[in-house]
Amino acid sequence: MLNPAEPALPRSGDDGPAERRPVSPAPLPPEEVRARVEARLDEARADWLRRALADAAASAAVSASPAGEPVSADPGAATSADTGTAAWERHFASAGRHCGRHAAGDVRVLLLHAARAGTATLTRLYRQGTAAERTAVLNALPHLQLAAPAGCLPLVEDALRANDTGLVAAAVGPYAAVHLDAHGWRHAVLKCLFSGVPLQAVAGLAERARGDGELARMLRDFAHERSEAGRQVPEDLHHVLDIAVTPAHAPEGPARTPESRETPAPAEAAPQPPEEI
Structure with missing residues (x-):
C-alpha cells in the first residue's frame, strides 16, 4: 500500500x-x-x-x-x-x-x-x-x-495531496462521497477550493454539506484568510456555505442567509511604492 x-x-x-x-x-x-x-x-x-x-x-x-x-x-x-x-x-x-x-x-x-x-x-x-x-x-x-x-481509500487520499487538478477532481467523485469520513471529506472540499477545482466535481456535495456547521466554520476561516491576503474568495465557496448553514431539516433550495453572507470581502490591494528610477 x-x-x-x-x-x-x-x-x-x-x-x-x-x-x-x-x-x-x-x-x-x-x-x-x-x-x-x-x-x-x-x-x-x-x-x-x-x-x-x-x-x-x-x-x-x-x-x-x-x-x-x-x-x-x-x-x-x-x-x-x-x-x-x-x-x-x-x-x-x-x-x-x-x-x-x-x-x-x-x-x-x-x-x-x-x-x-x-x-x-x-x-x-x-x-x-x-x-x-x-x-x-x-x-x-x-x-x-x-x-x-x-x-x-488510500488512493483517493493520495490524489487529494496532489497538485494535479485532474487527479483532485477524480478523487472527489462518488467513491469518495461514500467512503471518506467527515474530516477527510471537508478537507477534500477545501482542497478543491484552494486548487481551483469546480465544486460540481464533488459528488454528494449537497447531501453531505447540508447542515454541516464544522464545514461552515472551515469555509469562513478559508474566506477570511484569502481576504486578509488580498486574494479573491472563490464564488463556489459562497454556494457551499449556503448549503452548510442550512439546517438539515430545512426544505430544499436554501436562500442565502445573513449568516452565510458574513464572509469577508476581498481586501483591496495595498498601494505600491513609486518605482525607483
Missing part, C-alpha cells in the same frame, strides 16, 4: 496528461461509456478496443472459481505465464497510443470494469501509473464498488 505521507511519483507516459473533460459526479453506466468511446474511434482503433476488452473479460473469467464456489477477491490480478503481467494491463498502459489521448481515459475505465479489478490491482496500477492512468483508476472506482471496497 502507499505510504500515506508520500504520494507515489507518476511515471512518464505515451498519452500525455489526462483529458480535462467537464466534470460529472454521476458516472455513466459502462455500456454508455463504451458507446461514447466507440463513436470517436475509427474501425482499426475500435477493433483494438474490442480485443482489449475481450482480454480483460477473459482475465476475470480465468480468475473466477468453478460454478458454485466463491469468486477470487481480486480477479484482475490474474497474470500471463510469459510476462507475469495480464494482457489487459498492457492494454491499460498503451491505451493512449492505440485509441488516442482523448479516448484513453474512458478506455482504461472500461478495461478495469471488464477485468473486475480488485484493490490490489488498482493500487498497483495507480502507484505505477502516469497521471492519466491514475485518473482513470480513480474514475473507475464507482464502477467497482464490490471489487474495490474501502481498501482503495
Whole structure:
C-alpha cells in the first residue's frame, strides 16, 4: 500500500496528461461509456478496443472459481505465464497510443470494469501509473464498488495531496462521497477550493454539506484568510456555505442567509511604492 505521507511519483507516459473533460459526479453506466468511446474511434482503433476488452473479460473469467464456489477477491490480478503481467494491463498502459489521448481515459475505465479489478490491482496500477492512468483508476472506482471496497481509500487520499487538478477532481467523485469520513471529506472540499477545482466535481456535495456547521466554520476561516491576503474568495465557496448553514431539516433550495453572507470581502490591494528610477 502507499505510504500515506508520500504520494507515489507518476511515471512518464505515451498519452500525455489526462483529458480535462467537464466534470460529472454521476458516472455513466459502462455500456454508455463504451458507446461514447466507440463513436470517436475509427474501425482499426475500435477493433483494438474490442480485443482489449475481450482480454480483460477473459482475465476475470480465468480468475473466477468453478460454478458454485466463491469468486477470487481480486480477479484482475490474474497474470500471463510469459510476462507475469495480464494482457489487459498492457492494454491499460498503451491505451493512449492505440485509441488516442482523448479516448484513453474512458478506455482504461472500461478495461478495469471488464477485468473486475480488485484493490490490489488498482493500487498497483495507480502507484505505477502516469497521471492519466491514475485518473482513470480513480474514475473507475464507482464502477467497482464490490471489487474495490474501502481498501482503495488510500488512493483517493493520495490524489487529494496532489497538485494535479485532474487527479483532485477524480478523487472527489462518488467513491469518495461514500467512503471518506467527515474530516477527510471537508478537507477534500477545501482542497478543491484552494486548487481551483469546480465544486460540481464533488459528488454528494449537497447531501453531505447540508447542515454541516464544522464545514461552515472551515469555509469562513478559508474566506477570511484569502481576504486578509488580498486574494479573491472563490464564488463556489459562497454556494457551499449556503448549503452548510442550512439546517438539515430545512426544505430544499436554501436562500442565502445573513449568516452565510458574513464572509469577508476581498481586501483591496495595498498601494505600491513609486518605482525607483
